[in-house]
Amino acid sequence: MMAIAAEFNHVVKRYPTGFLGGAGIEAVCDVTLAIPQGRIFALLGPNRAGKTTLIKMLLTLTRPTQGIITRLGEPVKNRRTLARVGYMHENHAFPRYLSAVEVLRFYGGLSGLSAKWLDDRVSQLLEKVGLADRAREPIRQFSKGMLQRLGLAQALLNDPELLILDEPTEGLDIGGRQLLRTVIQERRAAGKTVILVTHALSEVEELAEELAVLVKGKVAYRGRVEELLAGASRDSGGRNLEISLRDVYERGASE
C-alpha cells in the first residue's frame, strides 16, 4: 500500500462574512483527496478555486470548518511533522533588514535545525539558487526574482520530505524557472513529495505526475497528467493540457 503524504477527508472550509458571520463563503467544499508520497503532484484551478486554502489547511495556517486532514501520516495538529515540510509562498515578505544568509539561518533556526547543519546547508543552498555572491547584502536590495530564489532556498533548508510550492514561478526569469525544474526533478529522483500549486501549465505538463483540478472549492478532476492529456485533441498545437483543463473547468463550473 502506498504511503500518503497528505490526505484530505471530507474537508470543508467556510469563511464567515459580515459582522455576525452569516452563512459564510465556502472556499473548500467537501474535498476528499489523497496525495501519495514520492510523487510530483500539481494542484490546478482557476482563481478562487480553493487551492491555496487547501494548502493553508495542510500547513495549519487555517483551520478546516469540517473534515480531517493528515500530513505525513499524522493529524495536522501535530506540528512536529512541519519539521519535515518545506513551504515556498508566492509572495512572501522576508524581514528586509536581514541578509540572505541571516534569513536562512533565522528560518532554519525556527525549524529546529542545528547550527552545524545550517552552516553547511545555507552556503550550499545559496550556491544552488545563484545567490552566493549576494549572500551578505540586505535583501531589501533584491529583485522579486531573487527573493523567489531565496524563498526556494528557505523551503529546501530542512531537505523536506514534503515540499509545497505555491505559485513558485511568479516573478522568476527563465533561469529561475529552469532552476525550479531542476529542483523538482532532484526531489523526484530522491523519492520526495512535491505539491505544486501553479498556473504554469507547461511546468505541470513537464514535471507533474498526478494532478487534481479544483473548481469552486471542489475536486473536478483527479488523476494522472497523461490521462488528462489523452482526452484532449491531438491537433491542438501544443496546448493539450489547456484544452483538457478548459473542459474540466466548464464541467466543474456547471455542477
Add this chain to the structure above:
Amino acid sequence: MNLPESIRVLRWMIRDTFRQSLATKLFWVMISVTAVCTLLCLSLRVEGDLPAVTELDLPLVLPKQEAKKLPPENLKADGVRVISGEVSVGFGAMTVPLGRNREDAVRFVQVLLAGGVGDTAGVLLALLWTAGFLPSFLEPHSATVLLAKPAPRWLILLGKAFSVIVFVALQATLFVGATWLALGISTGIWTGAYWLAVPLLVLNFGIFYSVSTFLAVWTRSTVVCIFGVFLFWLFCWIMNYSHHRLVTFPGEGVASVSLPIMEVGYWLFPKPVDLGAIFYDALRAEAFQVRPIEVLKLQEAGQFYPELAVTSSLLFGIVVFALAAYEFREIDY
C-alpha cells in the same frame, strides 16, 4: 515542543529583534538618549552642603545672594538657613543654589531621570517606537512561512513580544547603569537604590506592551497599537490616581457606588502611579520632593500595598499576553 527547543526559538526571536532595532535605528536612538543623559550627569557638580532636613521640620532657606541683603541677626532670630552650596550642570554652564544636602541633590536628579525621563517619557517613547514591531511581524505576507514552522504559534508570538521586552530591559539597564556611574563619578555619591528603576521600568513597559501585543494580534495595525496603548496608559494613570483620591477624600460629592467600582478598576488594571511611588520610597525622595497628597495619605492610613500593586499589575500583563496568544492561535492566515 520541549524546553531546549523553546529556548532556541526565543534566542532566534531575540536576535531578530535586535537586528530589527539596529535596522530601524531604534537601538542607536535609545543609546543616544542614554548618552545625552550620561553626559549631563557627568557634567553635574555639587558644591557646599546643607544638612538633611525632615519633612516635618522644613526650615526657612534663602540663597546666599538674597541673605546678604538682610541683617544677619534677623536671619538668626528667624531660624533662616542660608544656602551655601550650588549645583552646576553642563560643566558649570548653568548653576543653581543648592538648598539640600549633596546626597539629596543627587537622588533628586535620579528621581528626575528614572521617573521623568525613564518611566514617563522613556516608557511612552519605547511603546511608540516598538509599536510597529509586532504588526509588521504578524502581517500575512511575513507570517505565513514563519507559522508553517514546527514552533507553536503562542511561542512565536510571545517569543517576539518577550524579545522586545528584553531589548527594552537592556536599554533600561544601560540607561540606569550609565547615569548611575556618571553621577557617582561626578559627585562621589553612589545610590544603590537607583538600580531599582531597572525592574520597575521593565515591568511598567512590559505591562503596557502586553496591551500593544493584544492590539497587534487583533488589528495588525501600528496606528491602533500606538493610540490604543497611549489611551490605555492614560486611562490607567487616571484610574490609579482617582482611586487614591476617592479613598483619601471620600466625602467630595461622589456617589456611593463609585468607590466599589473604582476599587474593582484599581485592582484590575495596572497601577503606574503606585509603581512610581515605590521608586519614590526606595530613593527616600520625601526629603526633597513632595509626593502627591493622595499617595501620602494612603500610606499614612496603611492602605498602600506595594507588593499587591506590583503583583496585580504583573498579573494583568500576564493575562493580556495569554489572551493575545489565545487570539493568535485561533486566527486564520
